[in-house]
Amino acid sequence: MAIFKLHSASKHFGKRKILNEVSFSFETGEIIGIFGRNGCGKSTLLKMLFGTMSADTIEMSVNGVSIKNFTTKHLSYLPQHPFIPKNIKVRDLIPIYFSEEKKQDAIFYDSMIANISSKSVGSLSLGQVRYLEVLLLANLDRPFLMLDEPFSMLDPLYKDRIKILLNKLKSSKGILITDHYFEDVLGVTDRNYLLKNGVLEKVLSKQSLKEMAYLGDSSI
Amino acid sequence: MHIRAYWQFYKSIFPFIAIFSILGVIYVGIAWGFVLFATLGLFFGFLGFRFFYNDQYYFYYNLGLTKKRLILGSIVINILVGVPIFSILLIFISFIFGDIQIT
Helix, strand or coil: CCEEEEEEEEEEECCEEEEEEEEEEEECCCEEEEECCCCCCHHHHHHHHHCCCCCCEEEEEECCEEECCCCCCCEEEECCCCCCCCCCEHHHHHHHHCCCHHHHHHHHCCCCCHHHCCCEHHHCCHHHHHHHHHHHHHCCCCCEEEEECCCCCCCHHHHHHHHHHHHHHCCCCEEEEECCCHHHHHHHCCEEEEEECCEEEEECCHHHHHHCCCCCHHHC | CCHHHHHHHHHHHHHHHHHHHHHHHHHHCHHHHHHHHHCHHHHHHHHHHHHHHHHHHHHHHCCCCCHHHHHHHHHHHHHHHHHHHHHHHHHHHHHHHCCCCCC
């Protein structure tokens, strides 16, 4: 089992303090969700954890060992926008990420990938690309996975496939999800937080998302 | 080593390098064209990638390849690719036009 701890993270843009000594932890075997309105700092937080955005202050550890800067040894990160090169065929893409045959086969023979392996990434639907991205990151040897809006704009079939995959991954990874599709997130997470005014607050239920002014009356 | 990943990144920046270098060869000759290919051409390659494919950096970050590593890898590949290309170009032009000044 591995435990990721964010002891404290702060960030400001101009005069606006977007993250104010945010702290949380998660471990392998659980999925946590972070909600928040647009511009509240969810993606900023994830990028800071991944090491691709500088923080005012950040202190984090894995199993009690402090980690700094580029954290790819421990974390993989699905950014908000598709990141796979479009001019490459799926079957040529997989060996770039994995040299071991066993790992390549795990992706090649996935039921959703097998029939698109000869297609170029640019010709795939958004759902197919997103599923492929999650699958690639899921098979990397990292104990933690962060997903920024994995369900956005996906059709129900691919949402379900990603949820099944996440539940399968849960036994070996700790997963952090941020997304506005709260029903989908609540369907797979064990714990949830709301990022509001630079601070993380615990979310106890769907109802509390309304009480915390993240959801409107018609959302529930 | 992620050689395939470095090569994939280089393939993405190569069109920008090539366009810049072709213009260089046309306007300042083969020798300076090669210098531009290896220096400013690369710079325009990185600039083009940043402008058109910025999101794709995460493809490489997730493999543990930082921008610095990608730049260093591309410099090496660029020389390995550039030397044969310009040598063949030089031989080809010499064959057609006879002895020429390379600058």
